[in-house]
Amino acid sequence: MTLLDELPFGVKVPASSTSSGWMTPAKMWPRQAPAALELHQASAQSCGHHGAMENDRAISRPRRDEARSDGEATFAAAPGSDPTGLLATKGLACWRGSRVLFQRLDLQIDRGSVTWLRGTNGSGKTSLMRILAGLSHADEGEVTWEGTPLARTGASARRQVIYIGHANALKDDLTLVEALAFLATLNQMDDAVPRARRALDRLGLSACRNAFVRTLSQGQRRRGALARLALDDQARTWILDEPFDALDTHGVRLLSDLIESHSARGGATLLTSHQPIQLADLREIDLEVWRVA
Numbered sequence: 001m002t003l004l005d006e007l008p009f010g011v012k013v014p015a016s017s018t019s020s021g022w023m024t025p026a027k028m029w030p031r032q033a034p035a036a037l038e039l040h041q042a043s044a045q046s047c048g049h050h051g052a053m054e055n056d057r058a059i060s061r062p063r064r065d066e067a068r069s070d071g072e073a074t075f076a077a078a079p080g081s082d083p084t085g086l087l088a089t090k091g092l093a094c095w096r097g098s099r100v101l102f103q104r105l106d107l108q109i110d111r112g113s114v115t116w117l118r119g120t121n122g123s124g125k126t127s128l129m130r131i132l133a134g135l136s137h138a139d140e141g142e143v144t145w146e147g148t149p150l151a152r153t154g155a156s157a158r159r160q161v162i163y164i165g166h167a168n169a170l171k172d173d174l175t176l177v178e179a180l181a182f183l184a185t186l187n188q189m190d191d192a193v194p195r196a197r198r199a200l201d202r203l204g205l206s207a208c209r210n211a212f213v214r215t216l217s218q219g220q221r222r223r224g225a226l227a228r229l230a231l232d233d234q235a236r237t238w239i240l241d242e243p244f245d246a247l248d249t250h251g252v253r254l255l256s257d258l259i260e261s262h263s264a265r266g267g268a269t270l271l272t273s274h275q276p277i278q279l280a281d282l283r284e285i286d287l288e289v290w291r292v293a
Contacts, residue, residue, distance in 0.1 A: 086111050086268055087132060087161075087237055092141035094127050101127055102290040105141065109237065114259060114269045114279050119287035125272045126165070126241055128287065132270070133163035133239050159187070163239045168225035172214035176200060176224050179213055184231050199230035204254055222246045226255055235267040244273050 088108035094101045101124030109115055119125050130136040132143060134150055143150040145157050170179040180196035189195055200209045203223045208216060216224065226243060238259075244252055259269050260280055271277075 086146060087270075088144050088147075089132070089138075090142050090144070092128075092131070092138050092143070094124055094131065095139045096127070102287060103140065105287075105290045107285060109268045109270055111235070111266045111268055112263050113283060114263050114281065115271070115283045115285060116277055116279075117270055117272045117285055117287060119272075119291065123287045123291045125287055129163070129165075129239050129241050129270065129272070133161055134158060135163065160234075161237045161239060162229065163241075164225060164228065164243060165241045166245075168221045170213045170221055170224055173212065175210050175212055176205060176216065176220075177209040180224065180227055180231070183228055187231075189231060195231050196227070199227040200224070202230045202254070202258070203227045204250065218246045219248055219251060223251055223254070226258075229258055229262070233265060235262070235265045238262065238267065238269045238271075240269065240271040242272055242274070244275055244277070 086109055089105055092105035093103035101122075105128070117125050117128070127136065131138050134143075145153045148157075169183075170176070171182070174182065177193065177196045177200060180199060181192040184192035184195050197206075197209060200206060203226060205220065205223055205227065208220060213221060213224070222243075222245060226240075229238060243255060247255060256277075256279055259271075262269060263281070
């Protein structure tokens with residue numbers, strides 16, 4: 001999976017770094033990439049880690065038939081699409097302690113689709129996105145990738161998903177182009193620096209790509225984080241939590257163009273936003289339908 005915020009799977013590093021060429025994040029980060037470890041920790045604090053939920057598992061939970069449900073709606077696929085969906089869920093449920101966030105959630109994300117995940121604060125949007133990205137586990141139900149349970153998919157399938165959470169995951173002591181090139185290298189991309197430069201240019205950051213991240217405004221940092229989406233043109237699945245946050249009008253337009261171009265290539269996007277979104281062929285799914293008070 002192409003992730004920086006957290007890397008739960010093995011990450012391949014240059015063969016010169018280790019005899020096998022493979023190291024787990026826990027072994028690699030302290031010695032090979034301390035910046036990644038710090039970014040991992042910052043992201044976990046920002047987004048909330050599923051591990052906090054594990055401590056609450058002993059708390060008595062309401063039975064599924066005791067929880068309120070407003071319906072059994074299913075987010076339908078586009079005509080002619082794969083009935084299994086590129087990324088799909090069946091009967092998904094998520095708890096936080098003794099509280100049920102959502103239950104019986106059926107949805108599917110298809111190639112070329114742009115889906116706006118809506119819901120009030122605390123409805124479970126971030127929790128759902130982390131489950132779909134493989135960073136957390138659902139309490140009930142199943143997530144599948146092209147019909148295969150996500151837990152059984154190989155590394156190649158996991159690398160087809162890019163998750164960007166609330167944390168920008170950029171190292172303050174690096175320049176913007178260095179920080180982005182580091183992410184490209186971490187994700188096994190060649191020509192990391194030229195890629196990073198082109199991606200930053202695409203997000204309107206050519207003038208500040210040699211500035212240290214700590215000197216940038218919040219909007220510039222957010223654009224820098226989103227430039228990860230422009231590192232290549234593969235039709236991946238993007239899972240973006242509040243990507244428009246802190247962006248000005250120009251930044252919103254640049255990101256919208258990037259998402260629409262991605263959709264035209266067959267890539268899928270699932271995103272959240274508390275501000276109006278104007279994207280072509282935008283689908284909407286309201287998590288309130290499956291929310292339990």
